[in-house]
Every structure is written in structure tokens, then in C-alpha cells.
Amino acid sequence: MIELVRVTKVFPNGVVALQDVNLFVDRGEFVFVVGPSGAGKSTLVKLLYREEVPTEGEVYVDGRDVARLRPGQVPPLRRQIGVVFQDFKLLPNKTAYDNVAFALEVIGASRREIRRRVPQALDLVGLRDRARAYPNQLSGGEQQRVALARAIVNNPWLLLADEPTGNLDPDTSWGIVRLLEEVNRRGTTVVMATHARHIVNAMQKRVIALRRGRVIRDEHHGRYVRDDDELSSLLEEMRAVVSP
Ligand SMILES: Nc1ncnc2c1ncn2[C@@H]1O[C@H](COP(=O)(O)OP(=O)(O)OP(=O)(O)O)[C@@H](O)[C@H]1O
């Protein structure tokens, strides 16, 4: 499970990215984190795998306050968590197979384990026949599927996805979301930060909406925006960005 207790994150430049956020996500949930650009979605995700630490408050991941981990305890935390990003972050000089295998090599898995698990993960994302391809020989959607295989090959209980469909067209995006749904169905908790309104609205999952670093809404079977009020304040904000 994940729990944030009165979490505030202020960056050194004074930007308040999250303010007094309280949140509980149980094991097995599928959660969307939505909100306008700058709302704090990525910061929230980064706190969960301890890429950032909170300025105030506690971030519990699987019962441990991740801000209080000793340096040696950070890698074991990250081993339990798979992460996918908007820009895939594959190693360009490794094949699809080797990108996935690398995630197991760094945690000291045996060669036998690697030979067993990598094809399974590539199978799940439908890319077994592209195992020998390099990232630049794969489409964006295929690269993201490799990244997803890499994220799950270690069987994490938590999968964090920060705008995983941000660089993909709508059809390809749906392919990725269906895979996340399948990973969730197999028991992994999924937290996905996204701008993909059509996906959020269609999926009817829990939606946590952030705005200026605060949770403004937390709904089961939620939508990207709740009502006309929220939509008009979003529009207002967008106008302010276009013509400040
Ligand atoms: N390392 C940093 N140093 C200073 N400010 C930061 C840093 N990272 C993020 N911020 C600021 O914190 C706020 C929240 O950023 P964050 O990246 O969490 O937003 P987001 O909701 O993910 O936005 P987007 O939808 O554009 O990805 C923004 O104002 C951003 O400029």
C-alpha cells in the first residue's frame, strides 16, 4: 500500500509542488493521477520511488517511510517498484531483450532466471518476435512496450507510470493502457499520471485530481474533470498561460 500523510514538497527554488497531500492507495488498485501541467503529478510519482523526498510529511510505501530510508535501503525499495516514463528511457545500444534482461542483471538474478523471465515479459507485451531489435528499430508504441516489460520483469507489486502514453497516438495509447490493465489484473498496483482525458473517462477507475499541488478530488469510477466548474477553471488557467 501507499500512504501520504500531510505531504508538502517545496523545491529549492521555492516552488511548492505539493501541499498538504493526504492519500491512501491500497494494494491492487488502479489509480489515475490527473491535473493540469505543473499540478504536481510527476513530483508525486517521484516521491513514491524516492527520486525526491518530501519537505514535510511522510510517504509510506509498503509500510515504510521512504524519506527515512538509509541509502542502502533505497535499492531494495526500488526493486519492488516498476517505473515507466513518457520518453521510454531504453538503453539505445541494447536490444529489446537486453534492455529487459538488464533490469534483472542489476539485481543479481541468475542466468537461468533471466532466460526464463525475459521471454515471459516480452510475451506479455506481445513483442517476443522483436526481441533482437534495437530501440531505434522499434515504433514508439513498441518501445513503450519494451519499457513496460522491463518494468514488470522483476514482478513488482507497484507499477508507476508517468504519462506513459504522452508520446503515442490514441490507438497505440490504448494498447499500452490495456497492458497496464492486464498487469493490474494480475495483482500489481498501478499508479498512472496522465493527461489522456479519453482514456481516464473510458476506464472508470479511481481518479485523483491535483491542482496547484493539492488534491482537489479523489473519486472511484472518476472522470478526467468532474464538472463545468473544474473545466472552466482549467480553461482559465490555460488562457493565463497563453496570454498572461
Ligand atoms: N526539480 C525541480 N526544481 C524546481 N521546481 C520543480 C522541479 N520539479 C518540478 N518543479 C516544479 O514543481 C511543480 C510541479 O511539477 P510536476 O513536474 O510535478 O508537474 P506535473 O503535474 O507532472 O506537470 P506536467 O503535466 O507538465 O508533467 C511545477 O511548478 C514545476 O515547475
Ligand SMILES: [Mg+2]
Ligand atoms: Mg509530469
